Amino acid sequence: MEKIALLTDSTCDLPDDIIKEYNINVMHYRIIYKDREYKDRINITPEYVYENLDKEIPTSSMPAVDEMENTFNSLEDQGYTHAIVVTLSSGLTGFYNGVKLVAENHPKISTYIFDSKSISIGEGIIVMECGKLIKRGMAFRDIVKKIPDIKSRVNLFFIVGTLEYLKKGGRIGKVAGTIGELLNIKPIVAIDNDDGKYYTYDKVRGRKKSLSRMIEIANKIFDQKKCQLYMVHGYCLEDTKKMFDELKRHKNVTISKFCGSISPVAGVHSGPGLVGLVIFEEND
Known part of the structure; x- marks a missing residue:
């Protein structure tokens, strides 16, 4: 009989109650300062990252091989026969390839x-x-057959306070940088479904207009079909909560969940001021 494990990484931003309910195994990114290292969501908070960015912008690293190996060893000990691993975009990290190599060392688990x-x-x-x-x-x-369809119904958009941190962290992708900043262009960023990198979905001038435009984008999707609404923020609670409270009133929003702050490691790369919107289209 099949016993299926579910694994992901700490950037998934799922609340603890969901992680517990579905017995999700989470592997943790690392946040590295010059003289110290932290495990994402274990011994560092998002607030600590943001409040210390003026002193030092840390680097990040994918979950340690030891942690991945220990996770798979534990699954074997618990009698799991199969595992499904969902990773952060390979366009932003090497975790997909790293966990693939570790999984190959554990042929007892499909x-x-x-x-x-x-x-x-x-x-x-x-x-x-x-x-x-x-x-x-x-x-x-x-389940494996259904995952691509699940992915196809996910719509993700975000805006940041400044592109400075995406640029410094090498995560800028196809988002216009320096000239746009000089003109106060605030891009609405999405992720390319082919290469998993950021790109400019739309751009407007000024923060206020970018927030309004994101609401328009969301409502256009909601007008077409029933959807679930999820929102996260990066040191930007007020703007995000205000948008969430407006969007959740749409008649086609079936579930609305305010998920709080993004993971500390994501905060390293986005900086303060992030408003994140995720829309999940319901099946017809």
């Missing part, structure tokens, strides 16, 4: 690794939906 080509709750929704299917008793191969 492992399927899915590149979310997303981040934060965009990644988290895929994990959560897999958790629901596992809980329902669906067979491993049938």
Whole structure:
């Protein structure tokens, strides 16, 4: 009989109650300062990252190989026969390839690794939906077949306070940088479904207009079909909560969840001022 494990990484931004409900195994990114290192969401808070950016911008690293190995060893000890791993976009990190190598060392577990080509709750929704299917008793191969469709219904958009941190962290992708900043252009950023890198979905001049435009984009999607709404922020609670309270009133929003702050490691690369919007389209 199949026993299916579900794994992801700490950037998925799923609340603790969801992680517990679906028995999700989370592997943790690392945040590295010159003289110290932290494990994402374990011994560092998002607030600590933001409040110390003026002193030092840390680097980040994917979950340690030891942690990945220990996770798979534990699954073997618990008698798991199969595993589904959903990773942060391979366009932003090497975790997808890293966990693939570790999984090959554990042939007793049949492992399927899915590149979310997303981040934060965009990644988290895929994990959560897999958790629901596992809980329902669906067979491993049938879940695997459904994951691309789940991914195709995820829409992710965000704006940041400044592009400075995306540029410094090498995560700028196809988002216009320096000239746009001089003209006060505030891009609405999405992730390319092909290469999993950031790109400019739309651009407007000024922060206020960019927030209004993101609301327009969301409502246009909501007008077409029933959707779930999820929002996260990066040291930007007020703007994000205000947008969330407005969007959740749309008649086609079936579930609305304010998920709080993004992971500390994501905060390193986005900086303060992030408003993140994820829309999950319901099946017809």
